[in-house]
Amino acid sequence: MDKINLLVLVTVISLFISLFLAFFLFTFKAKHKISNTLFAIFLIITAIDVSDPLINLSVNGPSNLGMLKNTIAFLQIPVFYLYVLSVCYSDFKLKLKHIIHLLPFLIVNLILLPRFYTVDVASKIDFILNRQNMVELQFNHILFHIQIVVYFAAVFILLRKAKKLYLENYAGTNIDSYYWLFQFTSVLTILYLIVIVKNIFKFSEYPHISEWIKIGILIFQMFITCWYLYKALNNPGLFRNIDSKLKLVSDLILEEKKGGQTMEKEGSNEELFKLQQYMVDEKPFLNPALTIQDVSGAIRIPVRNLSVLINHTLDQHFYDFVNTYRINEAMDILKDDTKNKVTILEILYEVGFNSKSSFNTAFKKHTGTTPTSYRKLLKNSDL
Incomplete structure (x- = not known):
């Protein structure tokens, strides 16, 4: 040809x-x-x-x-x-x-x-x-x-x-x-x-x-x-979007500095305690579609303050902050002897993930190992 x-x-x-x-x-x-x-x-x-x-x-x-x-x-x-x-x-x-x-x-x-x-x-x-x-x-x-x-x-x-x-x-x-x-x-x-x-x-x-x-x-x-x-x-659900009105935390901090405003440390500590208590008691992280607006509405802290608190004060992205609680919940399930027949797939859905790759990535980032390897280590330690 x-x-x-x-x-x-x-x-x-x-x-x-x-x-x-x-x-x-x-x-x-x-x-x-x-x-x-x-x-x-x-x-x-x-x-x-x-x-x-x-x-x-x-x-x-x-x-x-x-x-x-x-x-x-x-x-x-x-x-x-x-x-x-x-x-x-x-x-x-x-x-x-x-x-x-x-x-x-x-x-x-x-x-x-x-x-x-x-x-x-x-x-x-x-x-x-x-x-x-x-x-x-x-x-x-x-x-x-x-x-x-x-x-x-x-x-x-x-x-x-x-x-x-x-x-x-x-x-x-x-x-x-x-x-x-x-x-x-x-x-x-x-x-x-x-x-x-x-x-x-x-x-x-x-x-x-x-x-x-x-x-x-x-x-x-x-x-x-x-x-x-x-x-x-x-992946029909792959392409979902964010609100263009949202601002980066770095821009929010810059605006506060220009306006001569600073968040009071005492107020930040109270809000942080309130946030952590809510995450432990209510477990909102089990919702796979959780947003910072959802948490803001539940604990009545303005989105702006909450965003600065998590992303700036805690030096964590909201995404990683929530995943930390999800991984801790997953680790508790993996440690539970009564749930040793629950599959990794069932666990990831139960704790708020809806993607195996995202769960494995977050788990390894938090623990240094994969969920499967973590479960094997637990079993070996019990022998």
Whole structure:
């Protein structure tokens, strides 16, 4: 099979997978519909971007529609950024201010107006044949590469902040979604770095290398799309969000310092005793979806004070603070001879976890060993 046929075949398969998943996301009834819609749009834009081999079979010569199709790549990463934003924050809504993400796409098309969009076919052909010397195309490629760096940096910063906010305010196992989003973004970053390499060869003396890299990109993209589909179908509850109005404790402390306010030590001690007593007596940690707002309402300490108390005074994330009680409860069960037939899976659900991986990670962090190994050690010590 020659290079052209292979490229067409891979393109067809890639388009089918992307459009099928996009259709699924558009029609799937989910609580957070906007996230699914944004990712579906991302897939459609990606499908349009990689459809060159098929379009070249049916269209002879350059056209305005063909150039517009090429520039639509400037919408890919902005849409992905908005998707991540929608996954991270439950109250995310598309607003008028988000139109700013269209600017790169609009700028590149405005630049192409004088010497491509508004000229005859012969001039268009000459423009493409001399593309290596065309300032407009060089500018567009530089802008595209800058866009890649800026947006992916913004996504990683966003994920870092969202993860920290989650740890400071929630104690569920949905932290896994941020780990997965980080992995997914990292893989996409690698893909776009390969795209940059492809573009470098495209404008070099070795354009044929660019074509082979393009085949590799299409195959890589298929695997990424299938990975996303597999993850989404097997973990329908993975993508749950946090409130964007929440503030990091470091920001709360900074606000207090600027306002000349400090928490009184005596008041902090009283609140700390109240919190610890509540955790021991009421065992709210058994609720797998426990949030700092739940605890705040129960013991009547403002969320702001409670957040500073746990995350700053105790120097623990709320997530770790709650998991400490869950692990202690699990250890008590494991030590109980009357419950030696209770499985590890049953224990993790009983103490407030709903993920085996999260339970094992928290248990090992707290005790230095796994739940299974801990149970064996207890049995051996009794012999």
